[in-house]
Amino acid sequence: MLELAILGLLKERSMHGYQLSKRLEDTLGGFWRVSYGSLYPTLRRLEKQGAVEPVFSREDVRRRKNVYRITEKGEELFEELLGEAGQESWEDNRFRVRLAFFKYLKPDTRIRLLERRRAFLQERLSTIKTSLKNARERIDSYTLSLMTHGQDATEHDIAWLDDLIRAERRQVRENGEGRTPRRTASRRRSVVQKERA
């Protein structure tokens, strides 16, 4: 996951480790903080694999900053990581990382991923509903509240995804493939608020 995040950030511009950690922090802010103990070794590993390579500028060398750039091979790896279909890839934080790099994907790939995530949440939802049905009587109020709130949150998440999917579809219809939508976020917001009322 960290590999994906690093590659995604390096696609935008070359950076050194410390910069990467800062950018990571303010993209996935409250949901994930990378430690240097994983960042630097991962960067090294990526270099050994040939997915990133050091950029030497006089300034940076002097200050011993190790600036990296993504390579052709790195671009391929990035694509591969984003597209992978493993079970665990749809867990909340993983999906957040993926979504953060959606702008690099083709609209139909985006839709595919959004729908995969939606299916994941849908399954979570039915798991919750099932245990709620089977066990409602014998579970304590805290567990009950936990599950009820989990259900709420999951439904809310699904509604959000549906908005994203809709926006993406509209995008495809209106502009043909390839363009980046402009204000998906705020449009989504209003829809959700309507649903809440």
Added chain:
Amino acid sequence: MLELAILGLLKERSMHGYQLSKRLEDTLGGFWRVSYGSLYPTLRRLEKQGAVEPVFSREDVRRRKNVYRITEKGEELFEELLGEAGQESWEDNRFRVRLAFFKYLKPDTRIRLLERRRAFLQERLSTIKTSLKNARERIDSYTLSLMTHGQDATEHDIAWLDDLIRAERRQVRENGEGRTPRRTASRRRSVVQKERA
């Protein structure tokens, strides 16, 4: 975390590994699935520490089921794990596990933990708000949507916690310490619905 969950479940009644995994599944349902590859070794580790001990009944031995019971030492460990104040203990899934065993805590401990989680979410919220303020212009619509939705969800979570805290406080006032509240969950639900309208 798995240790905590196992001990918590064994407090209710003695069980073998497979039963534990099932109970775990329908308590934390869509949010966590334990694999046997971690369950059994953990159970062994707990046994070696003296936190759980095997119960031998003729039936179970015949069917080679390893039923465990929690020991005095295990009860202490449980208490310790629930009370620990480490940074990572307030992350979403950890907190869910903790909440699932709230019924075993004293009301004031419950309030303390709820408030600690609240502070954690509050910090997440301000992290999000800060990056939103600093970067709103330069980030793409997907990342923006991600952050906005993250903010929404976090605020919703905090509101839920506030309900739980309020209910707990009322509990303390009305019944004095020690009693388990009856229908916290559904009471909460109605409050949230009012807030949404």
Added chain:
DNA sequence: TTCGTCATGTAATGGGTTACATGATTAC
């Protein structure tokens, strides 16, 4: 008799973390 699910485990691996260590640079 065969399929599902009950039941227990091991080995290899993964993907991070914390704690520690070092030192340059910048702002006050």
Added chain:
DNA sequence: GTAATCATGTAACCCATTACATGACGAA
């Protein structure tokens, strides 16, 4: 000059995972 933050790294560990392996038991 001193504190904060920039910058890079290592070693030990942690807590889980997947994949594999085995076999009993009940129901169709």
